[in-house]
Amino acid sequence: GAVVSQHPSRVICKSGTSVKIECRSLDFQATTMFWYRQFPKQSLMLMATSNEGSKATYEQGVEKDKFLINHASLTLSTLTVTSAHPEDSSFYICSAGLAGGYTQYFGPGTRLTVL
């Protein structure tokens, strides 16, 4: 149980375009989902906390207008990287927590390459 999926696993896009990444909890309802960014050989950096039915809470230094997060249902959160640039190239990981629980379960990640 507690499986989280992400789609796509890899995406290559041109500079200036927008990319949407989906995060789904497959076998449980997640009132809260989290979006992380991970640079090579580094730890995970929390970008934002996504709550179902409300606005996401962004970490300091993360541009809200660039990284749009929508949590429309208890099983789906999306991250849209708008007007992507090469410096946005990274590994993006989502996680979800069981309602009432305290453990986060992670998706397999999405590698974004912006040309």
Added chain:
Amino acid sequence: AQTVTQSQPEMSVQEAETVTLSCTYDTSESDYYLFWYKQPPSRQMILVIRQEAYKQQNATENRFSVNFQKAAKSFSLKISDSQLGDAAMYFCAYRSIQGGSEKLVFGKGTKLTVNP
């Protein structure tokens, strides 16, 4: 703010041997959760073990166990009978209970190499 420190950027162990990964944290809270996550080359984060701070008994999951020293704010991970598949990055993480925050605070990670 809480911080998590993993002082060993890299560790290595011989197959079938035991290795201990260190983790210390800083907090003023009395109750919280601690986790060890594993990130193999596939980059999928996998929960290894978790500990509630109010529990004195150290958590154990098969070959994985922790040494939780609350007063010392230490949370080390012991891997027994190491296997080649244990090779990965290991991240220690802290989660607050107070204030409604569900955020995880991660350490910088320890890269574990298992030698055959």
